[in-house]
Amino acid sequence: xxxxxxxxxxxxxxxxxxxxxxxxxxxxxxxxxxxxxxxxxxxxxxxxxxxxxxxxxxxxxxxxxxxxxxxxxxxxxxxxxxxxxxxxxxxxxxxxxxxxxxxxxxxxxxxxxxxxxxxxxxxxxxxxxxxxxxxxxxxxxxxxxxxxxxxxxxxxxxxxxxxxxxxxxxxxxxxxxxxxxxxxxxxxxxxxxxxxxxxxxxxxxxxxxxxxxxxxxxxxxxxxxxxxxxxxxxxxxxxxxxxxxxxxxxxxxxxxxxxxxxxxxxxxxxxxxxxxxxxxxxxxxxxxxxxxxxxxxxxxxxxxxxxxxxxxxxxxxxxxxxxxxxxxxxxxxxxxxxxxxxxxxxxxxxxxxxxxxxxxxxxxxxxxxxxxxxxxxxxxxxxxxxxxxxxxxxxxxxxxxxxxxxxxxxxxxxxxxxxxxxxx
Amino acid sequence: xxxxxxxxxxxxxxxxxxxxxxxxxxxxxxxxxxxxxxxxxxxxxxxxxxxxxxxxxxxxxxxxxxxxxxxxxxxxxxxxxxxxxxxxxxxxxxxxxxxxxxxxxxxxxxxxxxxxxxxxxxxxxxxxxxxxxxxxxxxxxxxxxxxxxxxxxxxxxxxxxxxxxxxx
Numbered sequence: 155x156x157x158x159x160x161x162x163x164x165x166x167x168x169x170x171x172x173x174x175x176x177x178x179x180x181x182x183x184x185x186x187x188x189x190x191x192x193x194x195x196x197x198x199x200x201x202x203x204x205x206x207x208x209x210x211x212x213x214x215x216x217x218x219x220x221x222x223x224x225x226x227x228x229x230x231x232x233x234x235x236x237x238x239x240x241x242x243x244x245x246x247x248x249x250x251x252x253x254x255x256x257x258x259x260x261x262x263x264x265x266x267x268x269x270x271x272x273x274x275x276x277x278x279x280x281x282x283x284x285x286x287x288x289x290x291x292x293x294x295x296x297x298x299x300x301x302x303x304x305x306x307x308x309x310x311x312x313x314x315x316x317x318x319x320x321x322x323x324x325x326x327x328x329x330x331x332x333x334x335x336x337x338x339x340x341x342x343x344x345x346x347x348x349x350x351x352x353x354x355x356x357x358x359x360x361x362x363x364x365x366x367x368x369x370x371x372x373x374x375x376x377x378x379x380x381x382x383x384x385x386x387x388x389x390x391x392x393x394x395x396x397x398x399x400x401x402x403x404x405x406x407x408x409x410x411x412x413x414x415x416x417x418x419x420x421x422x423x424x425x426x427x428x429x430x431x432x433x434x435x436x437x438x439x440x441x442x443x444x445x446x447x448x449x450x451x452x453x454x455x456x457x458x459x460x461x462x463x464x465x466x467x468x469x470x471x472x473x474x475x476x477x478x479x480x481x482x483x484x485x486x487x488x489x490x491x492x493x494x495x496x497x498x499x500x501x502x503x504x505x506x507x508x509x510x511x512x513x514x515x516x517x518x519x520x521x522x523x524x525x526x527x528x529x530x531x532x533x534x535x536x537x538x539x540x541x542x543x544x545x546x547x548x549x550x551x552x553x554x555x556x557x558x559x560x561x562x563x564x565x566x567x568x569x570x571x572x573x574x575x576x577x578x
Numbered sequence: 579x580x581x582x583x584x585x586x587x588x589x590x591x592x593x594x595x596x597x598x599x600x601x602x603x604x605x606x607x608x609x610x611x612x613x614x615x616x617x618x619x620x621x622x623x624x625x626x627x628x629x630x631x632x633x634x635x636x637x638x639x640x641x642x643x644x645x646x647x648x649x650x651x652x653x654x655x656x657x658x659x660x661x662x663x664x665x666x667x668x669x670x671x672x673x674x675x676x677x678x679x680x681x682x683x684x685x686x687x688x689x690x691x692x693x694x695x696x697x698x699x700x701x702x703x704x705x706x707x708x709x710x711x712x713x714x715x716x717x718x719x720x721x722x723x724x725x726x727x728x729x730x731x732x733x734x735x736x737x738x739x740x741x742x743x744x745x746x
Contacts, residue, residue, distance in 0.1 A: 256630060349628045349640030352735035356703075375663065378656040385652075487737060492640045504637060507644065516736050517626060517643035519656055522664035522743035 163192055164572030168565050169542070175549040177562050178542040181535045184358035189572075190483040196575030197463050197568070198223040202305075202312040202325050204465040204477045205229050205240055209309060209345040209496065215259045215274050219243060220489070222313055224479050227301060228253040229311060232275040233261055240304040240313045241276055246296045263298075272298050308337050309344060328401030329461050336469050338444060339418045339452045340495035346475065347507075351490040353516040357528035359464065359480040362488065363564055365524050366466040366476065367408045367458045369394040369555040370547065375527055379519040382512070387423030388414050396455065396555035398548075404462030404567025406560035412456045414471050417506040418495070419453040425505055432502070460560070462567055467493075472510035484532055490515060587688040587717055595690055595715070596678050598722050603673035606745055611654040614745070619716060619723045622647050626729045626742060642742055643729075653745070664743040669700040671744055675711070687725060688715040694729075696746055698739075705739040707746055708732045 160166070167183040170176075183189055203223045210218050210229075217230035226243040230253075243251045245265040252263040252272060262279065264271040271280030276298035284291060303314040305322035310333065312322055323330065337344050355362075365371065372394055373380070380390055396410025415422030419436040421429060441449035457469045466476040476490040492510050494503060513520045534540075545565065548557025598617075605614040618624075626643040627634030636644035645653060656662045674695045681689035690713040698705045714726040729746045733739065 347640045348638070349631050349634050351628055351640065351642060352630065352737065353740050354735075354737040355740050377661045378659060382652045382656075487735075500637075507636065507640070511641065511644050512649065515640075515642060516741035517743075519652065522741040523662065525741055526664040 162573040162576050163189065164569035167572070168569035170562075170566070172549070175546060177545045177549060177558075177565075179545055179565055180542055181540065184360060184532065185483055185535050187483050190480060192572055192575060193480065194224070197571050198315075198479075200314070200316040200319060200571070201463050202303075202314045202319060202322055203463075204461070204475075205304070205311045205313045207309050207344070207346040207475070207491075207493070208238060208306055208311060210257070211238065213259060215261050216257075217253060217260060217274075218257045219253045219255065221479065221487075222301075223315060224481070225315075226251060227313065230260075230263075230274050233273065234275055238304070238306060238311055239274070239276060240301045240311065241298040242301060244299070245270055246278065246298065252298065276300065307333060308342075325403060326461065327403045327405060328399070329403075329405040329407070329459060332401070332407055332457060332459050333461075333467070335448075335452060335457070336467060336473060336493070338448075339440070339469075340493075341497065343496035344473075344493050345496040347492045347494055349492070351515045352487070353490075353525075354481075354485065354487040355525045355529055356485050357525075357532040358483060359478055359486040360564075360568070361528040361531055362478050362486065362524075363460055363464070363466075364545075364561050365528055366468065367398075367406060367460050367560045368558075369396075369398070369408050369410060369458070370558070371527070375523050376513075376520045378523075379513055382519060383414055383422075383424070390414070394555045398553040398555060398557055398560040400559060400563035401459075404564055404571075405460055406462075406563040407457055407459040408555055408560050409451075409455055409457050410555035412454055412470075415509070416453065416456070416470075417472060417498075417502055417509065429501070429505065432499070460564060462564065471513055472506050474510065474514055585720070587683045587686070587715070590680070590688065590722075592678055592680055595680060595688075595722075596675075598715075599675045599678065599690075599692060599711075599713075602724070603675050606673050607671050609657075609668050611657055611745070615650060615654050617724050618647065618650065618727075619718055619725045620647055622650065622724060623726045624650055624729075624745075625727070626731065626746065629731050629733050629735050632730045642736075657743075657745070662743065664741060667700075669698045669744055671699075672697040673746075686716055689713070690715055694746070696744070698744055707739060707742075709746075 167180040169178045205222050206218050206229050211231045214231050214233040217228050219228040228243050229240045232239050243253050245252050247270045250265050250267040252265045262271050269282045273279050278293045278296045301313040302317040307322055390413045392411055392413050394410050398408045400406055412420050415425055419433045421433045437453050440452055459467045464477055468474050473493040474490055475493050478486045478488040480486050494506055515521050545558045545561050553559030602617055624645040625636055627641045634641045657665055660666050675692050677693040679691045692711045694711055696707040709731040712728040716723055716725045
């Protein structure tokens with residue numbers, strides 16, 4: 155019996171019609187438990203996922219513990235090698251987690267259950283009452299399990315649970331150049347500032363992908379933030395003016411003339427007159443080092459970048475590094491950090507911290523309203539009656555900063571990965 | 579509503595300080611934010627460190643909120659407008675303040691510690707914030723004012739609370 159072929163999951167949810175300049179996403183992609191399960195299997199199990207930044211563990215034995223792709227892992231700088239190790243956080247004996255604090259420094263990770271001990275390179279170094287095993291305990295094969303792949307790109311550490319995933323630098327594709335920009339702005343020494351914002355929302359994770367790189371919503375959703383800036387003398391008449399780009403492999407960026415001040419390096423009245431000279435000097439230094447054109451991008455332009463599937467690096471009024479993970483079709487956890495040049499002057503750092511908090515994070519003047527918007531979309535989906543979201547904006551022109559080409563880049567990759575998973 | 583008039587910080591009783599903190603809680607629960615702001619000095623700070631980093635220093639570390647008086651004013655204006663979408667319409671909140679402890683006066687400041695639970699109800703969802711308040715109170719024109727309020731959360735993450743769009 156021949157059966158009519160059902161469109162595969164990805165293609166069923168993402169409909170692109172270039173002739174009609176229409177791009178639509180089926181709302182069930184944000185509500186279906188089956189699609190959530192498929193995403194875990196086909197996307198999160200086969201992508202490079204952000205673990206953390208090397209600056210978080212500068213010294214041998216420094217570690218951080220966190221979930222990656224929903225699985226508890228930890229990242230530790232090996233005492234012998236100085237290299238970054240990423241381990242599954244589970245004892246090879248009977249399973250208990252061996253790293254039990256979010257951060258710290260340790261030479262040995264001892265499982266409290268039966269006291270098996272592992273060193274910072276993962277080797278099993280202690281088993282109480284080992285004589286009970288005779289000569290049969292193969293210590294060498296019972297070290298901590300490394301995640302299938304772990305690589306660092308200039309300090310940004312990623313892991314993948316798929317041994318066959320392409321090398322990280324190839325995977326990053328066009329996103330590399332944008333990562334280089336934010337790292338080079340910091341003279342090559344980018345640092346994650348201490349303090350982690352851990353929050354969440356009752357919305358599908360892909361809504362935060364869209365929102366994090368959405369130039370169209372800024373003026374309407376974030377009116378109160380813009381009012382605050384304008385009241386302090388910032389000229390926002392430039393609006394959100396720039397381009398959006400598909401960076402390959404699902405990565406995408408929105409790059410636009412900064413409507414507000416940037417710690418590197420665009421002065422605004424809020425910074426005070428005293429900061430003018432210092433910001434001018436910073437610009438001149440970057441121009442001497444990187445050339446006028448690249449320095450202008452570093453200083454005058456904002457970038458909101460997605461590294462597929464779930465890492466956002468937004469270099470806006472400050473630099474945020476944000477990752478998120480679905481816990482169901484309708485809820486996600488979010489973890490956000492702030493990045494800054496390691497050797498920044500204290501007064502510049504203070505300005506950067508202020509700029510970050512005013513807009514970003516769960517106590518800022520903008521992020522809570524994004525949370526409200528995404529939860530509101532999720533509630534709207536539950537109402538039914540409308541089958542599709544429209545993501546067509548700007549298909550008939552060179553994509554501008556308030557268009558949606560960057561979201562389409564994400565959705566095409568999402569579609570292809572979900573489809574390909576059905577061939578496995 | 580006016581704040582507490584007092585002769586000297588050292589002479590304040592715990593009951594008087596409790597009355598003052600209850601007044602603040604009442605103003606917040608009533609969304610009388612302009613009156614709430616009047617309880618604070620012109621050089622006031624309102625700080626909430628990240629969950630998991632209770633010692634977070636806003637001059638060095640990433641925190642959740644680090645408002646000077648200017649940003650407190652902007653926060654109030656935002657919440658009073660209809661465009662703070664996360665808080666329009668406003669949540670029902672209930673600030674419960676307890677375990678109030680007065681420290682010895684330091685220079686012109688009275689350190690006060692207290693425990694709190696803040697309940698937040700909105701759109702059928704309830705969330706709870708639990709933690710400690712650390713105040714620095716001062717006398718300004720014979721009235722008690724808050725120069726600094728630091729809110730240390732006991733939750734290990736803002737989940738399920740999701741945000742601190744309300745004032746704690």
